[in-house]
Amino acid sequence: MSCDLPGAITLHGLTLGYDRHPAVHHLDGVIPPGALLALVGPNGAGKSTLLKGIVGEIPCLEGRIARPGLEEAIAYLPQAAEIDRSFPLSVLDLVAMGLWRRLGPWRSARRHRATLLDALAAVGLAGFEARLIGTLSGGQFQRALFARLIVQEARVLLLDEPFTGVDGRTTADLLALVRAWHGQGRTIVAALHDLGQVRSHFPHTLLLARERVAWGPTERVLTPQNLARAQSLSEAWDEDAAVCGRHEEPGPPHDHDHSPDHDHSPDHDHGPDGRHAHPHAHDHGAVRDRGHAA
C-alpha cells in the first residue's frame, strides 16, 4: 500500500501458523530501515515463524507483510539444524552460495575468490576454505554461515537464534559483526534467548508470545511483568480451538483488542486508510467469538 515506508518491513494484522493454528496472531508493526531489533519470547512464541513469514518461506494465514524494495534484499539465517552437513562441500563453496544473487547458476565465482576469503577472515576462519563443512565444530560452522551472510551483502538480515550452542568468544565475535552491520545502516532482526545479550546490544525488542506482548525500546519491553505475561500466553495451545472471530474491521478502533497493554510503539502508525479491513473480514460471520488471549 502507498503508505508502506520504502525499505521498512510493515506487518499488517499478520497471522502466521501451521494447520490453521496461529503461531503468530494478529501482529501489527513496523520494522524501520536500519533497525536493530531483538525478537524475544519463550519457546513456541512464534519467533522462528515470524522470521520465516518475513522471508516468504511460509504463507500468511491472514493479513500481510509489506516489504517494498526489499524483495531481493533479505538474507535469512535459519537454525543450523536445517542444513545437511554430511554433504561433501568445502567451506569456501558454502560461503560462495552467498554470491547466488550476483552470479546465478552459471557465472564463475573465481573472480570473487578474494571476497570469499575476506569474509572467512572476517569471521575468524582464515585458512579453513578447503575444509569440508562436516568437519567443522558447531561454532566454526556458525562462523561460516555468518561469512555467507557477509557475502550476501543484504540490506535486511534475519537471524534465527544465531548464538544458540555457540561459546562466549564466538558469540562476542559474531555480535561485533552484527553491530558493524548495524553501523552500516542495515536492518537486523534476531531471535534470541539471552536477555542480558539483548539488553546490552539491541536497542529495540519485540516480546512475542504468539501475540505481541510489547514492542519498543528494550529496557521498557523486558520488564518482569511483560516477561511473566509472555510465559503464560505462550502456553495456551488448544487442539480444538474455535475459528478466530477477530475481524479487525475499520470503525471504532481496538474494540476487539485482547491484549491489555497493547502499547503501540511510536513507529506503529494506524493510517486513516482503513487497511485493517480484510477483504474476507466476514468469512467467519457465524462462528462463536472466543477470547484469544486465553
Add this chain to the structure above:
Amino acid sequence: MIDLLFGPFVEFGFMRRALVGCLALSLSAPPVGVFLMLRRMSLMSDAMSHAILPGAAAGFLVAGLSLPAMTLGGLAAGLAVALLAGFVTRSTVIKEDASLAAFYLISLAGGVLLVSLRGSQIDLLHILFGSVLALDDPALWLLGGIATVTLFGLAAIYRPLVMECVDPLFLRTVSRAGGPVHYAFLGLVVMNLVGGFQALGTLLAVGLMLLPAIAARFWAADLSGMIPVSVLIAMLSSVVGLSVSYQADLPTGPAIVLAAGGFYLVSMLIGRRGGLVRRLVRARHLEA
C-alpha cells in the same frame, strides 16, 4: 590376461556395440547416482526403475518389440510418476519416499498386468533383463544422446542442485530455481533409467547408476573427485562384466552389475575414505 579381457571386443562386432553402449551409459548414469546417494535418495532410483515398466510395456503392446515405442513409453511413465510424486510431496504432508512408493507400486502393478495381457514369458524376461548384446544403431544413438543430454543438463543445474541438496531453505530464500531444478534432476534420473533398461533391463538399470557412485564415496572426498571416480568404476565394470559374461557364457546385465558390485565391495574394504580396513588399522593421530 589382456587378451582374455579385450579379445571378445576385437573379435566380435556385437561385443563392440555392447561396449560402446555400456560406456555411454557409464558416462551419464554414475554422476546422477552420486547426487542420488548424497540426497539419500538411493532407493528412490530403484522405485523409479520399476515405475518405467508399464510405459515400456504399453509401448510393447502397441508396437511389439520396438525400441522407440518402448523408450517413449518408459520415459512417459517414469516422468509421470516422478512429477506426480514430486507434486504430492510439495503440496501435502506426505514425504518424498512415501509418495514415490505409492505411485511406483501402482505403476509396477499396471505394467505387470499389461505384459501378461499379451506377450510370452520370454518377452517379459527381455524387458526385465535387457538385451545388451543386441543393441542396434538406434539403441546406440539413444544411449549416446542420453549421455550427452545428461552431462550438459547436469552441468547446467549443478550449482542450484548442490545448493538444493545442502541447504534447500537457503536456495528458496534467494531463488525460485529449487522446484524446476528438482524436477529437472528427476527427469535426468528417468532418462538414464530408460537408457539403462535398454542395455541392462529394468531390474538392473539402477546397478550401473548407484554401485559405482557408492563405491566412489570411498575414494574421493568431494563431488569433484566422486563424479570422475564413479564414471571410471562404471566403465571398468562394463568392460569386466562384458568380458566375463562372454568368456563364461553368462547373462550380460547381471554380469556387469555384479562386476560393479565387486568394485563396491573392494572399495568398501580398502577405500581410502572411511573404508573398513582403514578404520580397523588406524594410523596414529596427528598433533593438531
